[in-house]
Amino acid sequence: MEQPDKNPEAAKKEAYDYDYECLALMEGVFLDQARKNPDVKLIDLDRAMTEMGYGVGINLGSAEKKILQKATLNYKDARYLMLELREKGGFEKIGQDEKGDIVNGDKLFESLTGVRPGAKVEVQFLPFAVYLRCEKSDDFGLLYGTLSLRKDFSWESKLDQIKKIQKILSGYATHFQYSSPDTKVPLILVNLEIYKNRSKDEFKNKIDSTIVHEEQHIINNFFTDALFFDKDSADRGLRAVVDKKLKKEELNEKFGLEDAREDLADYAEKLKKFFLLNAQNEIIAYLKDGCALPKIADLLKQKDGFYNYFGQKRDKLAKNFKSNFGNQAEEFLLFVEKEFYNGYGKEIDSAIGWCEKLMAKYSVQEIAGRLNVVPVWKWGEAAEKMLSAR
Numbered sequence: 001m002e003q004p005d006k007n008p009e010a011a012k013k014e015a016y017d018y019d020y021e022c023l024a025l026m027e028g029v030f031l032d033q034a035r036k037n038p039d040v041k042l043i044d045l046d047r048a049m050t051e052m053g054y055g056v057g058i059n060l061g062s063a064e065k066k067i068l069q070k071a072t073l074n075y076k077d078a079r080y081l082m083l084e085l086r087e088k089g090g091f092e093k094i095g096q097d098e099k100g101d102i103v104n105g106d107k108l109f110e111s112l113t114g115v116r117p118g119a120k121v122e123v124q125f126l127p128f129a130v131y132l133r134c135e136k137s138d139d140f141g142l143l144y145g146t147l148s149l150r151k152d153f154s155w156e157s158k159l160d161q162i163k164k165i166q167k168i169l170s171g172y173a174t175h176f177q178y179s180s181p182d183t184k185v186p187l188i189l190v191n192l193e194i195y196k197n198r199s200k201d202e203f204k205n206k207i208d209s210t211i212v213h214e215e216q217h218i219i220n221n222f223f224t225d226a227l228f229f230d231k232d233s234a235d236r237g238l239r240a241v242v243d244k245k246l247k248k249e250e251l252n253e254k255f256g257l258e259d260a261r262e263d264l265a266d267y268a269e270k271l272k273k274f275f276l277l278n279a280q281n282e283i284i285a286y287l288k289d290g291c292a293l294p295k296i297a298d299l300l301k302q303k304d305g306f307y308n309y310f311g312q313k314r315d316k317l318a319k320n321f322k323s324n325f326g327n328q329a330e331e332f333l334l335f336v337e338k339e340f341y342n343g344y345g346k347e348i349d350s351a352i353g354w355c356e357k358l359m360a361k362y363s364v365q366e367i368a369g370r371l372n373v374v375p376v377w378k379w380g381e382a383a384e385k386m387l388s389a390r
Helices: 008-015 020-036 042-050 062-088 106-113 137-148 155-172 200-222 233-250 257-288 293-301 309-359 364-371 376-388
Strands: 093-097 100-104 121-125 130-134 175-179 186-191
Touching (some): 020 062, 020 364, 042 062, 062 200, 106 121, 106 130, 130 137, 137 186, 186 200, 200 257, 233 257, 233 309, 257 293, 257 309, 257 364, 257 376, 293 309, 309 364, 309 376
Parallel strands (some): 130 186
Antiparallel strands (some): 093 100, 100 121, 121 130
């Protein structure tokens, strides 16, 4: 007798149930190989990761192999564009340090902004990104503002907005990870002027931690972004509420919050997981650059802060709700918002709590390497395994 097909949702859940220990080892090998030789051949990178499990009881499954393939291809695509930029950019070498050659970045700055920089701009080609540092805040602010508004860019229409951003950023901004829309080359931008009053050692430590932080985001673009569930699932969750509303209307029955409560709660849960992936990215990056765990939690939970992902999307969500639910939109959205923040804050506290426990037995690098490939809502399971192993 022919077996019935599996439930599609159950099959999708299984598809994301990876061997996280294996994936953590894969990422470690991936980073090690790329740092040793940024232009490592794809076949060599593939061989190094495929063979890594021998002798430690880990074998690559089909799902893990797909992640391996996607990660390596994403990296090689970005690396190719970085090399192309370096070869065609006519960069003049002006120095060297432990990170490699330092080249004049004036031409790159001008190609991105349309104007010459007012002070020195230096560039280094790192394994995972182009590192661009501005000596003056005004240049940094102009570059940041221009890149932020690059979509549908028109110098005349955007100039006032750029000047506003430039004015704000020149006071406190320090760095920005950005993938240029025209070239898709990962950039790390740093404002050196903000550190000008620090000692030589403090200056170096802060710059190094900034690079570690921003580089982690770029590495995730190559690797861990491929691991998790379909990011459109939250929108499909909202569709269930809309469909239920339409069915009620067909029967000429009133559709209210009680009818939608369960599905709206499910939608809030999907939104929570979607934004928790962003939060996870920040936790790992801040952890690696040495930020204190309580401070990380505080930064991620501030409703008026830079990492208030729900707040940043609220206007867009409000328009979506209004088009779908009319006069009920605000009531429904307030319910979703309350459900979201209740769960989101608890997940952040839980994640930071597990990190604190792990810090007693593991190094930051070990913790980051293991947890980076595990969805943050599963960190408890991963942490308990790590704690029981030592």
